[in-house]
Amino acid sequence: MVEEKEVEKKEEEVKEDKPKVELKDELLDELKxxxxxxxxxxxxxxxxxxxxxxxxxxxVEVCEYLRDSLDFDHLSSVSGVDYEDRYEVVYHLWxxxxxxxxxxxxxxxxxAPSLQSVTSIWKSADWHEREAYDLFGIRFxxxxxxxxxxxxxxxxxxxxxxxxxxxxxxxxxxxx
Amino acid sequence: xxxxxxTKREKIVELVDKNPIVKWARAKSxxxxxxxxxxxxxxxxxxxxxxxxxxxxxxxxxxASPRQADVMIVAGWVTxxxxxxxxxxxxxxxxxxxxxxxxxxxxxxxxxxDSYNIVMGVDKIIPVDVYVPGCxxxxxxxxxxxxKLRRKIME
Numbered sequence: 001m002v003e004e005k006e007v008e009k010k011e012e013e014v015k016e017d018k019p020k021v022e023l024k025d026e027l028l029d030e031l032k033x034x035x036x037x038x039x040x041x042x043x044x045x046x047x048x049x050x051x052x053x054x055x056x057x058x059x060v061e062v063c064e065y066l067r068d069s070l071d072f073d074h075l076s077s078v079s080g081v082d083y084e085d086r087y088e089v090v091y092h093l094w095x096x097x098x099x100x101x102x103x104x105x106x107x108x109x110x111x112a113p114s115l116q117s118v119t120s121i122w123k124s125a126d127w128h129e130r131e132a133y134d135l136f137g138i139r140f141x142x143x144x145x146x147x148x149x150x151x152x153x154x155x156x157x158x159x160x161x162x163x164x165x166x167x168x169x170x171x172x173x174x175x176x
Numbered sequence: 177x178x179x180x181x182x183t184k185r186e187k188i189v190e191l192v193d194k195n196p197i198v199k200w201a202r203a204k205s206x207x208x209x210x211x212x213x214x215x216x217x218x219x220x221x222x223x224x225x226x227x228x229x230x231x232x233x234x235x236x237x238x239x240a241s242p243r244q245a246d247v248m249i250v251a252g253w254v255t256x257x258x259x260x261x262x263x264x265x266x267x268x269x270x271x272x273x274x275x276x277x278x279x280x281x282x283x284x285x286x287x288x289x290d291s292y293n294i295v296m297g298v299d300k301i302i303p304v305d306v307y308v309p310g311c312x313x314x315x316x317x318x319x320x321x322x323x324k325l326r327r328k329i330m331e
Contacts, residue, residue: 151256152293157292167290
């Protein structure tokens, strides 16, 4: 009985006293200084989780700076997202020395989504970009081998797009 | 069946394939080509362990090569990328051969009945003899399926 009352009191205190703290990170400020036009917005999610929306044209510059000067040497994943009005490509970069994860988001148009590839910077982007091409149709310029990776080589369409019809399709897309 | 065997091959078929001793031998030692593709493969593996012992006590030695196998147990979903390869492996198995379709995905596409990349049942590609339902098929269900296959081989 006493423990319950104590817990209730603690919950009330927490709800009343919690101010909205805007977390800051000097790494994002450094990035914004170096690339004033390229970084569109930044956000700090938690203590070591940073998010930055990057302009499409200067993505490679920003990535090279992140890898060389700021020690973000591990590209965890490249994924595509399909929103209502745009596509986005999301890069997750991890820094072993600083132990921080930064998420870069690049907005692309729905018409002909294409982007410069970062395979020259991190080799692990190779297959991730092939997957984004296979499932979303996002073309990566400068990719060494942009072919389908998960689906059949002569599969027609890009299934992860929201307007791909989910019906039972015939056994083979072409007669084999 | 009452037909007169004209050629030598038909005589051999009558002598060999319908011989009860040969049928007994084939039923008691069907060597399997394990085609574990997905989660049903885990259940097939546990069925082969000592608790259920589904495979070894029925004489089902697992062989990696289709040339040495009698039964192909398709465990898991078959994608359209995999489908021509399954067909080729089935054609590489020597006669007589049987197929067990294990799990919902191999029977009819399972949870992916409206998918863009899954074959709706492996019987769209190869002829299946025994269907073992379940998602995943319990090891006891696989044992039941193997017993039914043995009865089918014995006719």
